Structure formats: structure tokens, C-alpha cells
Amino acid sequence: MFLSNEDTRTKRITKVRVFVSSWLRPVLPWMGASIFLGLFFFYPLARILWLGLNPAALKTLDLASFLLASHSLLFTFYQAALSTLLTLGLGLPAAFLFARYDFHGKSLLRALTTIPFMLPTVVVAAGFNALLGPRGWVNLGMMDLFHLQSAPITIVGTLGVILLAHVFYNTTIVIRLVGNALSHLDPSLEQAARTLGADPPRVLNRVTLPLLRPSILAASVLVFIFDFTSFGVILLLGGPGFSTLEVEIYKQAMQIFNLPLAGLLSLIQLLCTLAFSILYSRIVRRTSVTSAPRAAGTNLHTARTFRQKLFLRGMSWLLLALFLLPLISLPLRSLTRLEADRGERGQVHNGLTTDYYTELFVNPRDSIFYVPPFKAICNSLGYAALTVVLSLALGFPVALALAHPRRLERLLDPFLMLPLGASAVTLGLGFIVTFNRPPLALVTSPLLVPLAHTLIALPFVIRSLQPALASIPVRLRQAAASLGASPPRVWFTVDWPIVRRATLSAAVFAFTVSLGEFGASSLVVRPEYPTLPIAIARFLSQPGGMNYGQAMAMATVLMVVCGIGILLIERLRLPGAGEF
Amino acid sequence: MKRFLLIVFLLTAALLSACSPKGPVTLTVMTHDSFAASESVITAFEQANNVKVVFLKSGDAGEALNKAILSKEAPLADVFYGVDNTFLSRALEAGIYEAYASPLLAKIPAEFLLDPQKRALPVDYGDICINYDKAYFAAHNLTLPATLEDLIKPEYKNLLVVENPATSSPGLGFLLATVKHFGPDGYLDYWRSLRLNGVAVVDGWGTAYSTNFSGSSGHGPQPLVVSYSSSPAAEVIFATSRLTDAPTASILGPDTCFRQVEFVGILKGTPHLKLAQKFVDFMLSQQFQEDMPLQMFMYPVNQDANLPQEFIQYAQVAPQPATLDPTVIAASRDKWIADWTAVVLH
Numbered sequence: 001m002f003l004s005n006e007d008t009r010t011k012r013i014t015k016v017r018v019f020v021s022s023w024l025r026p027v028l029p030w031m032g033a034s035i036f037l038g039l040f041f042f043y044p045l046a047r048i049l050w051l052g053l054n055p056a057a058l059k060t061l062d063l064a065s066f067l068l069a070s071h072s073l074l075f076t077f078y079q080a081a082l083s084t085l086l087t088l089g090l091g092l093p094a095a096f097l098f099a100r101y102d103f104h105g106k107s108l109l110r111a112l113t114t115i116p117f118m119l120p121t122v123v124v125a126a127g128f129n130a131l132l133g134p135r136g137w138v139n140l141g142m143m144d145l146f147h148l149q150s151a152p153i154t155i156v157g158t159l160g161v162i163l164l165a166h167v168f169y170n171t172t173i174v175i176r177l178v179g180n181a182l183s184h185l186d187p188s189l190e191q192a193a194r195t196l197g198a199d200p201p202r203v204l205n206r207v208t209l210p211l212l213r214p215s216i217l218a219a220s221v222l223v224f225i226f227d228f229t230s231f232g233v234i235l236l237l238g239g240p241g242f243s244t245l246e247v248e249i250y251k252q253a254m255q256i257f258n259l260p261l262a263g264l265l266s267l268i269q270l271l272c273t274l275a276f277s278i279l280y281s282r283i284v285r286r287t288s289v290t291s292a293p294r295a296a297g298t299n300l301h302t303a304r305t306f307r308q309k310l311f312l313r314g315m316s317w318l319l320l321a322l323f324l325l326p327l328i329s330l331p332l333r334s335l336t337r338l339e340a341d342r343g344e345r346g347q348v349h350n351g352l353t354t355d356y357y358t359e360l361f362v363n364p365r366d367s368i369f370y371v372p373p374f375k376a377i378c379n380s381l382g383y384a385a386l387t388v389v390l391s392l393a394l395g396f397p398v399a400l401a402l403a404h405p406r407r408l409e410r411l412l413d414p415f416l417m418l419p420l421g422a423s424a425v426t427l428g429l430g431f432i433v434t435f436n437r438p439p440l441a442l443v444t445s446p447l448l449v450p451l452a453h454t455l456i457a458l459p460f461v462i463r464s465l466q467p468a469l470a471s472i473p474v475r476l477r478q479a480a481a482s483l484g485a486s487p488p489r490v491w492f493t494v495d496w497p498i499v500r501r502a503t504l505s506a507a508v509f510a511f512t513v514s515l516g517e518f519g520a521s522s523l524v525v526r527p528e529y530p531t532l533p534i535a536i537a538r539f540l541s542q543p544g545g546m547n548y549g550q551a552m553a554m555a556t557v558l559m560v561v562c563g564i565g566i567l568l569i570e571r572l573r574l575p576g577a578g579e580f
Numbered sequence: 581m582k583r584f585l586l587i588v589f590l591l592t593a594a595l596l597s598a599c600s601p602k603g604p605v606t607l608t609v610m611t612h613d614s615f616a617a618s619e620s621v622i623t624a625f626e627q628a629n630n631v632k633v634v635f636l637k638s639g640d641a642g643e644a645l646n647k648a649i650l651s652k653e654a655p656l657a658d659v660f661y662g663v664d665n666t667f668l669s670r671a672l673e674a675g676i677y678e679a680y681a682s683p684l685l686a687k688i689p690a691e692f693l694l695d696p697q698k699r700a701l702p703v704d705y706g707d708i709c710i711n712y713d714k715a716y717f718a719a720h721n722l723t724l725p726a727t728l729e730d731l732i733k734p735e736y737k738n739l740l741v742v743e744n745p746a747t748s749s750p751g752l753g754f755l756l757a758t759v760k761h762f763g764p765d766g767y768l769d770y771w772r773s774l775r776l777n778g779v780a781v782v783d784g785w786g787t788a789y790s791t792n793f794s795g796s797s798g799h800g801p802q803p804l805v806v807s808y809s810s811s812p813a814a815e816v817i818f819a820t821s822r823l824t825d826a827p828t829a830s831i832l833g834p835d836t837c838f839r840q841v842e843f844v845g846i847l848k849g850t851p852h853l854k855l856a857q858k859f860v861d862f863m864l865s866q867q868f869q870e871d872m873p874l875q876m877f878m879y880p881v882n883q884d885a886n887l888p889q890e891f892i893q894y895a896q897v898a899p900q901p902a903t904l905d906p907t908v909i910a911a912s913r914d915k916w917i918a919d920w921t922a923v924v925l926h
Contacts, residue, residue: 133800331592363619430649543789545819
């Protein structure tokens with residue numbers, strides 16, 4: 001039996017076609033993100049881990065190393081679990097508050113809860129110390145009030161302050177993710193339960209919470225991963241008595257230069273993150289409920305009963321206290337003169353001053369690394385803009401594919417979260433061994449900063465876009481197409497209006513992640529292009545009242561830039577828009 | 581929306597590329613984060629040698645060195661500044677430096693020339709000392725501690741804050757001073773007593789000085805802090821109003837200070853060897869050495885360099901600083917830190 005040439009060719013062409021449609025098409029949306037993650041995440045990570053964990057190096061690990069690893073792993077789990085529970089404890093009622101009630105100053109209060117997410121730890125630590133430190137306002141006030149000799153509250157340097165700071169940082173994740181799901185909930189389900197005689201707690205337990213489970217889980221996993229990889233909070237507020245995996249990785253890799261142990265710890269951290277992500281995507285797949293999404297406005301009302309008013313007042317005051325008090329000390333401190341001609345006299349003159357701000361604009365010592373504040377803001381905004389563009393461009397196709405998951409999507413889904421759980425210290429060293437020579441001599445390039453920011457922003461962007469893209473009913477598209485709309489027109493008239501809001505909130509996330517990220521210790525930095533967080537750290541690295549004041553002034557500038565950014569974007573969004 | 585994003589992208593790209601260095605040859609200098617210099621001084625070097633100098637900041641002293649070692653196959657820079665005597669042996673063993681017998685070494689006292697093979701050349705030194713809050717001791721009518729032994733006396737209970745030697749170079753310096761003074765067998769007993777006397781330990785200099793120390797802007801609870809002997813001068817220079825006297829000073833007893841020396845070296849494999857040598861000469865020259873104190877708050881090693889007025893008035897060099905041989909430090913540092921951690925933190 002012979003096949004003619006013609007036949008073979010047709011067969012081959014069909015084969016190629018089958019290959020293209022069955023293999024290439026599902027792979028296509030993943031191309032950009034896979035190449036990006038492969039090149040800038042997995043490859044450098046593999047290089048540095050291999051350097052530490054090759055068979056020869058592994059021999060240097062002894063029993064003490066494994067004891068240290070298990071000890072830090074236990075503590076990391078313990079504090080992350082406690083922090084996540086506390087964050088949920090505050091975040092869930094807060095999410096109800098924002099999703100269900102309409103009240104004055106709502107958008108301001110919500111913006112306030114978001115600001116911590118993008119503040120560098122040095123600034124947050126300064127805020128907490130000004131409030132709760134041994135010479136903080138709370139302690140000084142109580143010493144004054146009750147005539148005490150020493151500070152009654154010691155929280156800085158304890159597990160308590162670590163948990164508090166984690167709640168402070170991550171509550172916004174719960175508020176946004178769960179609040180968004182809550183505001184889109186079909187109200188007829190709860191109403192039906194109530195008509196059937198269920199009292200409010202029963203409605204909450206039997207209807208509302210089960211419907212919210214995917215979003216609560218999503219928020220918990222994100223919060224947990226953030227707490228699990230916590231670094232700055234542990235070092236600066238917890239103090240040397242506490243050590244998470246990431247802190248131990250830093251000590252081993254950067255100070256002791258024990259790469260095998262650092263590699264082992266990084267691998268443990270990475271595998272844990274992967275396990276959480278797999279667990280998460282499984283649970284979400286099993287429990288996700290599809291219901292007709294509603295515009296957010298339908299669920300909003302003002303507080304009417306006494307109980308509702310009590311809840312509204314209590315919750316708003318609690319949030320205001322928790323988020324405003326540590327933050328407000330920074331702008332206050334940036335305007336107060338505490339330093340004066342003290343010398344031997346022990347006199348401290350207090351007074352208001354704008355010196356710290358005016359000093360930001362001059363370079364009295366002709367320093368080559370002086371950067372005007374405006375330029376630092378521009379650098380930060382430039383990096384943030386690049387991060388937004390890059391992460392949206394890479395994340396959009398992936399989110400589109402994930403909206404209708406097939407086997408490939410289910411397989412790759414958990415890996416998207418990995419950059420959040422990878423050790424920043426290890427990845428930074430990975431960059432140095434990978435991108436230090438042409439063709440990709442990126443280590444010394446300022447472009448490395450937005451690339452690194454995109455790695456962290458990408459998981460958020462995808463997680464924000466995916467639900468919105470999945471929610472678009474197919475029949476709307478079919479209707480438009482049958483009415484004669486061309487595919488691009490269908491996309492612009494049907495998909496885009498629905499996706500636009502989600503795109504905006506994805507952009508907010510990428511923007512905030514980039515603005516607050518402080519990876520200076522793990523990356524090689526070009527000092528000509530400092531971001532705001534780096535400029536703050538520079539002022540804090542030398543003694544003197546002026547330096548401290550200028551750091552606080554710069555931190556205030558960062559907060560104001562962040563706050564304006566968030567408020568602007570919230571304005572852009574139409575009422576009833578989704579978030580995250 | 582898309583067009584808007586495109587414009588943003590192009591603008592940022594243009595902004596970033598407009599700032600990138602253009603010049604005849606670029607000499608790259610890798611440093612730790614504390615490096616600083618006057619613009620005029622660097623420009624003078626650039627003009628004299630028709631070169632553009634680019635700096636890379638790479639973390640604190642330990643981090644910067646580890647990065648230089650990890651990238652030694654394809655060095656990121658031509659010159660590396662910032663290794664101190666506590667890390668010197670690690671740098672020399674890793675073989676990252678090219679030896680260079682700068683003629684300016686003749687101007688530097690022998691005590692700083694710690695590498696006889698001239699791969700690492702000293703640039704500056706400083707003393708890691710206990711600083712005290714003058715106002716606190718005056719207000720409480722308390723005599724100052726004069727020795728390390730004094731610090732474990734009951735009158736100084738809860739008054740001292742130190743940095744964790746595992747994460748901070750002043751912290752490591754102070755630990756090494758106690759090792760030098762009490763010996764490798766005795767320093768842990770001393771730290772046990774310090775712990776009983778309520779020594780506070782924090783992660784790094786920033787927290788210790790700005791938050792815990794009562795003499796700084798943070799007005800913290802402890803009037804004694806491990807910092808530098810040049811910090812009082814910095815307090816005057818960076819004061820919010822003109823000061824006639826420094827609010828702090830250093831305790832300069834026997835072995836209460838640890839002498840830190842910082843080095844520069846040419847990275848092996850540089851294509852700009854001649855220029856790199858010129859830059860090293862420049863860092864040892866009078867011009868740079870006189871500029872450095874007010875930029876980095878370290879002391880010049882070049883004997884010809886004159887000290888700025890603020891240093892003469894408010895800062896002091898320790899008369900009897902503790903010193904340890906770099907090879908001894910390298911051999912035992914990790915063990916000392918681990919043992920210290922077990923005794924003081926756990």
C-alpha cells in the first residue's frame with residue numbers, strides 16, 4: 001500500500017492544524033506570562049537554589065541546620081496562622097460594613113485602610129513606635145495620668161506587635177476581596193431565607209457565609225502567604241527574639257553567607273507556598289457557586305435599627321483608631337520640632353516647623369546622591385506606571401484563559417501565586433548570578449525594578465481580572481453577534497464595559513504594590529533613580545534630628561501620593577463596580 | 581485607555597533612557613549603601629580623566645560583599661568599596677580583588693594596612709563606640725560608665741541598647757570588642773551579666789539609634805547606645821536648629837570601642853584597569869579623604885587629610901580601641917555570633 005505524495009501532504013497539514021487547534025491555542029494566552037515568569041522568576045531562582053543545594057554543597061548541612069530550619073518553620077506557621085485569624089476577625093465585619101452600609105466618609109475610610117498596604121516597613125515601624133513604643137503617646141499619656149515611673153505597656157518587641165502590624169497591613173485584602181463578593185451577592189437568596197422564617201444569624205450561617213466561602217478563602221490564602229513570608233515587621237518591630245523563614249534566609253544568605261542553608265530554607269518556603277496555592281485552587285473549584293451577579297448598589301442601605309447603628313459606629317471608630325492612629329503620627333512628627341539646643345540642659349523645646357519639607361528641596365552638602373523629592377516621586381510613579389502596563393499586558397490573557405479553565409489552566413493555576421511566596425532575598429541573589437552578563441545584563445539597569453515589581457503584582461492582577469472575565473454571560477455575546485456585530489465590536493460593546501472596572505482595580509493593585517515595594521536589600525540599586533521608600537531609608541541611615549524629620553516628611557509625601565492615587569481611582573470607578 | 585497606557589509607557593521609557601549615563605568610558609563602582617561623596621569631588625575626577633563614574637549600591641557591608649562574590653565570574657563593577665576588617669578575610673579568600681600598590685599607600689599608617697598583598701586598600705576608619713545622652717546623665721546625676729565592666733553594675737540597669745551582631749555591623753563590632761577584652765572564653769559570661777542587667781537588643785543601628793536611644797530624635801528609653809564615635813558630630817550637623825554643643829558623646833575607655841577599617845579594591849576581570857587604579861588613587865587622595873568625613877562620617881586614613889571643624893570639636897577618636905586580626909575574626913565570627921544568640925536571645 002502506497003500513499004501518494006498528495007495524501008501525505010494533506011495528512012501533514014491536517015496534523016499541523018490539529019496540533020495548532022488542540023495544543024497551540026490553549027497555550028497561546030500563557031505565552032507572555034510563562035516566558036516572563038520563566039525568565040525572571042523560575043530561571044534565576046533555579047540558578048541560585050542550585051548554587052546552594054547542589055550535592056557537594058548539601059554535605060555542609062548538619063543536624064543543627066535542620067533544627068534551625070524546623071524551628072523557624074514552626075514559628076513562621078504559628079505567627080502566620082494567628083495573624084490570618086486576627087485579620088479575618090477584623091476584616092470580615094469591616095467587609096460587611098463597606099459592602100452593606102452607606103455612610104458619610106466611606107470612601108475616605110476605605111482609602112485609609114488601603115494606605116498601610118503600600119507603606120514601607122521602616123515607616124510603619126516608626127508610626128507604631130511613636131504610638132505604642134516605650135516613649136510612645138499611649139505610654140507617656142498613661143505615665144502622666146497615673147503618675148507611673150516606667151512605661152506600663154511593652155508591646156514593641158513582643159509577638160503582639162507582630163500580629164498587630166500584620167492585621168494593620170493585610171486587613172485591606174479581606175475588605176476588598178470579601179467586600180466585593182458581598183456586594184455582588186444576589187439579595188433574593190437572603191430574602192428568600194428570611195421569608196422562610198430564618199432569623200438573621202441563621203441567614204448569615206446558612207446562606208451568606210457559604211456563598212462567600214470562595215472569596216473568604218481567597219483572602220485568607222493571600223493574607224496567610226503575606227504573613228508567612230513576613231520580613232520587615234519581624235525584624236524592625238518584633239526584634240531579634242523572633243525569626244521567620246524569610247528573616248533566617250536573610251541572615252544565612254546575606255550575613256553569614258551560608259548558601260546551602262539559605263537555599264534549603266528558601267525551598268521549604270517555596271514548597272509551602274505551592275502547597276497553599278494548590279489547596280486553595282482545589283477548594284475554590286469545589287465550592288464556587290455561580291449566581292447572577294448584581295450591581296453593588298442594590299445591597300447598600302443606611303443603618304436603621306439601633307443594632308445596625310451600633311455596629312456602624314463601633315466598626316468605623318475601631319477602623320479609624322487602628323488605621324489612623326499609627327499613621328497620623330508620621331505627618332505630625334514631620335511638622336514638629338523636638339530637637340533644640342539641649343546640650344547638657346535636658347531641655348526639649350517643642351514647636352511647629354516646616355523645615356523638614358523645605359530642607360527636602362536643597363542639597364546643603366553637595367551630595368552626589370541628593371535627589372529632589374519631586375524626582376523621587378517621578379521615579380516611583382514611573383516605575384509604578386511601567387508595572388501597571390506590564391502586569392496588565394501579561395495578566396490579561398492568562399485571566400482570560402483562567403476564566404474558562406481546562407486541564408492546562410488547572411495545572412498551571414497554582415504556580416501563578418509562587419512569586420508572592422518566594423523569598424525576595426533569594427530571588428535578588430538569583431538575579432545577580434543570572435543577569436550579570438550580556439545579553440541580559442539587567443542587574444545594573446534601572447529596568448530591573450519594575451520587572452521585579454511586576455512579578456509581585458502579576459498574581460494580584462490575574463486574581464482581580466479572572467472573576468470579572470468569568471462572569472460575562474455567553475448569551476450576551478451571542479446576542480450581539482447575531483445582531484451583526486463584528487468580533488471586535490462584540491468585545492468593545494459587551495466585554496469591555498464589564499471588564500473595565502476590574503481592569504481598573506487590577507491597575508490599583510499593581511500601582512500600590514509597586515509604590516510601596518522596598519526591595520533595596522535584595523537588589524542592586526542605581527542610586528540615581530531612588531524611589532520614595534528608598535529615599536526614606538536613606539534619611540534614616542544617618543544620625544541627627546534633621547534626617548529623621550526629613551524621613552518623616554518623605555513618608556508623609558508617600559502617604560499623600562498613595563492616598564490621592566487611591567481616591568482618584570475610586571472616583572473613576574462607576575457606582576456598583578467590582579473591586580480587586 | 582490603551583493609547584493612554586502607551587503614552588505613559590513611552591514617556592517613562594524616555595524618562596529613564598534620558599537619565600542613563602552618556603560619556604566616553606563608564607567606570608562602575610560597587611559600594612555599600614552608606615557610601616556618599618560630594619558631587620563636585622566626583623565631577624572633578626570625571627573631568628580630569630574623561631570618564632563617567634556610575635555607582636551601584638548593593639546593601640549593607642555584608643550584603644554588598646556577598647553580591648560581589650556571587651558575581652565574580654562576570655563582575656558587575658570595576659571597583660568595589662565597602663569591605664571592612666570584619667569581612668576582609670571573606671573577600672580575600674574569595675579572590676575578587678586585583679592587587680594594586682598605589683603610591684598613596686605611603687601616606688597611610690601601617691596599622692591600617694591589613695592586607696600585605698595590597699589587594700584591599702584602606703580608605704577610612706571609624707570607632708564603634710557606646711554613645712551616651714548627656715542630658716539624661718546630667719538630669720539623673722549619674723556618673724558615666726568608663727569601662728565595659730561598669731556596664732554590668734546595677735546603676736546602669738536597663739540603660740543600654742545594642743544591635744544584633746547577626747544583622748548589624750555596629751552590633752558585630754561591639755561583640756568583637758567584648759571578645760577582645762574578655763577573651764573567647766570569657767565574653768559569654770560578660771554577656772550573661774549584661775543580659776541580667778537588662779541590655780536591650782534590636783535588629784539594627786536604625787532602630788537602636790532612632791527609636792531606642794534617648795539622646796536622638798526618637799527620645800527612646802535607653803540613654804546608652806552602640807553607635808559611632810562620629811555620631812555626636814552628625815547630631816550637630818543634622819540638628820534642626822543651630823547647636824552650640826553636641827547632645828551626645830562617646831565613652832572612650834579601654835576596649836569600649838571597636839576600630840572598623842573600610843577598604844577599596846579593584847575587581848578582577850575589569851576591562852578598565854588603568855582607570856580603576858586611578859579611581860583607587862583618587863579615593864586615597866587628599867581631596868576625597870577630606871571630603872569623606874562629612875559625607876560618610878568616617879575618619880580619613882591619609883595622614884595629610886585635614887579633619888573638618890565639626891569633627892575636631894564634637895567627635896573623638898578612641899585612644900585605646902579594641903582590634904582583632906581579620907583572619908581571627910573570619911575563623912570564629914559565625915561561632916561567636918551563634919553562641920551569642922544562644923546566650924542573649926534564647
